[in-house]
Amino acid sequence: MAKQRTEVADIDRSLYDFSYGDSTEKLEAGLTPEIVREISEKKDEPEWMLQHRLKSLEIYRNMPTSDWGPSIAGLDMDNIVTYVKPNTDQKSDWDSLPDDVKNTFDRLGIPEAERSYLAGVGAQYDSELVYHNMQDTASRMGIVYSGIEEALHDPQWEPLIREKFMTLIPPTDHKFAALHGAVWSGGSFVYVPKDTKLDFPLQSYFRLNAKGAGQFEHTLIIVEDGADLHFIEGCSAPKYNVANLHAGAVELFVGKNAHLRYSTIENWSKNMYNLNTKRSTCDEGGSIEWVSGSFGSHVGYLYPMSILAGRKSTCTFTGITFAGTGQNLDTGCKVVLAAPETSASIETKSISKGGGVSTFRSSVVATPKAENSACSVSCQSLMLDDHSRSDTIPAMDIRCKHVDIGHEATIGRIGDDKVFYLMSRGISEEEARTMIVNGFADPVSKELPLEYAVEMNNLIKLEMEGAIG
């Protein structure tokens, strides 16, 4: 990836905040076994999946909401529409999509990105994938990248999906995992065969357009032994004055000596409850790299988890969270060192501004099998004013003698001396602060593909606008 940073161009505040009308087919708001059956029936699913949904619903109903983290009292499930079908079937040609859907993705720049640097793209609009396409070169390599529901109807892949689906994230994990199990819809399935390395990333973009709706996509990625993949996930939604919910699930299986890089820029609108669950497992010598930027949402709970199950498997996590006015973002990550000689490196940055609350929460578990493993956690927070808040809550559970676990956290502000220095060179105060914040975020943006780094810089710039009293 090019290390040169790009000049940041102005972007229109309305970039994400637009809507070209509602999708056509909606189920009733709320949650009942009838609704779950109806979703399953529409999708013509195998019986095991219907049973999985019903069982998950049962778990959901009996499970209490967590009593830690930001309040989700504003989220009333009786008002959330769990299934919204867009007015189109899945296409592999942007021009075949209805204008409203096509215009939405055009404005988000997805078709352009596909032409310039992606090996394959999936685009989800509300509850269903509406576009899926992969370059011929990738399919000739035997790589499968399709809608997960499509794969579920394919006899070649159905058994594998059945074997893996919601095993890393069981419905019993937490209440919103159970909800996901009951009403999940859409999402991607990726299979990279043994020793196959894809040079260009695959990307999924999730757009939740319907008002008061939930998005529950399921992403299942299997990277076989010795294979290599970079997967990018982007998400956004227009702002409504009612609560929207995102409770997706991402399950990543990384084989022996395989490598997976999973990058996300999340920019949900600020009425969104983002209760997303992401989890990966690595076999011997496998490595998972997470790059995660959280900018949007009203309330967010997000802790991608890495289970280092095989000897010498590794994990790196690079994340940034930006909490502005009205946002309470509880983010971080979880690592389980479950085999000898594993190693994990976690570096996160958080920025809070305008009364925003940013909490870094991490969990590091070293099991008795984790002999000679190491994990380092570093968290840096920047508070841009006196009424914002930043917390760091690290948890460590060490059940093994010979492990090396480190944690460091710093919380700071933008130094007035730095602002004065930049201004003495002719830079305006707002520009000076933006430059300092962008610099703070640089270790993360450096890890992103260039287009996403530019998007992240633009998001920071937008957030910093009018920051000067």
Add this chain to the structure above:
Amino acid sequence: MADENILLNVAGLSAAVDEKVILHDVDLTVGAGETHVLMGPNGAGKSTLGHVVMGDPEYTVTGGKITFNGQDITDLSTDKRSHAGLFLSFQAPVEIPGVPVSSFLRAISAGRPGVGDMKGKQFRKHVKELAEELNMDPAYLDRELGVGFSGGEKKKLEMLQLLLLEPKLAFLDETDSGLDVDALSVVSRGMEVYRKRCNGTLVIITHNTRILEHVDVNRVHVLVKGRMTAEGDASMIADIDENGFEQFEQAAAAAAE
């Protein structure tokens, strides 16, 4: 000095941090193309004067007026003072992690005649030439601003910015640079080029006279305990070198009575 030649006029300037007054009724007049030296013992307020003229919000101006190039800049924001043609090189430049020197230089050049109109390639070439002039390794341009720079390297970058922005008047805060031979030679080189190429106007803040060895000085000002206590021609430098500031301290004490 003829009035039309006056570039900077500081008249009756008083400034405070919190409640503590640092500068008392300070006057300073600098003509275009001249080189002035501001001397004084540690803690006299020399650096403060540079910062106040540049508009550092840490200090409150409690009285007086600053006129630059015919314009009253007393209430002007720091960035606008920079665009008006003022420059302050810092005694201890800050570090800004994650911001590459090259993009920083590009950003500070924006909106300025000449250097702000250059295309990317032309600009990079120009910066590279300036760096070479200062014996600065171009590899610095890819590093993060100030991060891990030695004292000498920081000075080089300050001088590079001086030559890049070509201000009408520059305060060079060299209070401590006499301690470092490397820094000293960089500053001397920077001053020489700035004077020759831009017909630059300088106010050199120092209490070390070695830095002035190869400079033609027009006026010397002595600041003690926040008050201007003496002013004279270049011959004062040798005098101060020999006798120190004690001779001025009594005058300052008397003024404070």
